[in-house]
Amino acid sequence: xxxxxQNSGPLSVPEGAIASLNCTYSDRGSQSFFxxxxxxxxxPELIMSIYSNGDKEDGRFTAQLxxxxxxxxxxxxDSQPSDSATYLCILSGNTGKxxxxxxxxxxxxx
Amino acid sequence: xxxxxQTPRYLIKTRGQQVTLSCSPISGHRSVSWYQQTPGQGLxxxxxxxSETQRNKGNFPGRFSGRQFSNSRSEMNVSTLELGDSALYxxxxxxxxxxxxxxxxxxxxxxxxx
Numbered sequence: 097x098x099x100x101x102q103n104s105g106p107l108s109v110p111e112g113a114i115a116s117l118n119c120t121y122s123d124r125g126s127q128s129f130f131x132x133x134x135x136x137x138x139x140p141e142l143i144m145s146i147y148s149n150g151d152k153e154d155g156r157f158t159a160q161l162x163x164x165x166x167x168x169x170x171x172x173x174d175s176q177p178s179d180s181a182t183y184l185c186i187l188s189g190n191t192g193k194x195x196x197x198x199x200x201x202x203x204x205x206x
Numbered sequence: 207x208x209x210x211x212q213t214p215r216y217l218i219k220t221r222g223q224q225v226t227l228s229c230s231p232i233s234g235h236r237s238v239s240w241y242q243q244t245p246g247q248g249l250x251x252x253x254x255x256x257s258e259t260q261r262n263k264g265n266f267p268g269r270f271s272g273r274q275f276s277n278s279r280s281e282m283n284v285s286t287l288e289l290g291d292s293a294l295y296x297x298x299x300x301x302x303x304x305x306x307x308x309x310x311x312x313x314x315x316x317x318x319x320x
């Protein structure tokens with residue numbers, strides 16, 4: 097089992113819809129969870145960080161964390177074509193080392 | 207404030223050669239980490255430095271090495287290049303020693319090995 101699992105996609109949603117990106121992990125001691133966005137040919141940039149169970153909202157983005165079920169998700173409301181990118185789930189494991197998911201490619205169609 | 211600067215941005219090498227990549231972190235950031243990104247493997251952690259000390263290392267062969275200088279600038283070296291080393295090499299800096307802190311990535315160095 098991979099330490100961090102993400103569906104590679106592509107996940108295709110129509111403009112204006114809600115995009116739901118999911119990430120499951122195996123290390124129960126994981127403390128910090130991050131979602132990074134990477135446009136094609138560009139470097140990753142941080143969108144959201146979440147540290148405790150529940151939801152965290154920032155504009156059109158909501159991160160959800162459920163440590164008991166070992167998953168973290170990112171919801172993008174009112175998806176725009178400019179949201180088309182690869183979304184990386186990154187977490188800080190029990191040892192402090194960062195663990196990376198493979199990324200999910202999101203395509204928002206006008 | 208200036209971002210993370212990586213040089214060179216693009217380079218082409220042949221098998222067996224060696225390469226050195228440079229990374230200048232954001233001013234005040236003392237943690238620098240390196241990553242290899244390929245279409246097939248995604249983003250893979252190489253190593254992390256903090257205050258000139260290697261703190262963590264990924265699962266890469268000994269041909270991959272790095273170091274950090276007293277001004278926090280970092281270099282990574284790949285010796286005896288192989289075709290499979292062709293990739294985008296990303297450097298990221300962080301203010302906090304805690305790896306949970308936000309990473310700021312550079313634009314990367316794209317290496318092609320022929």
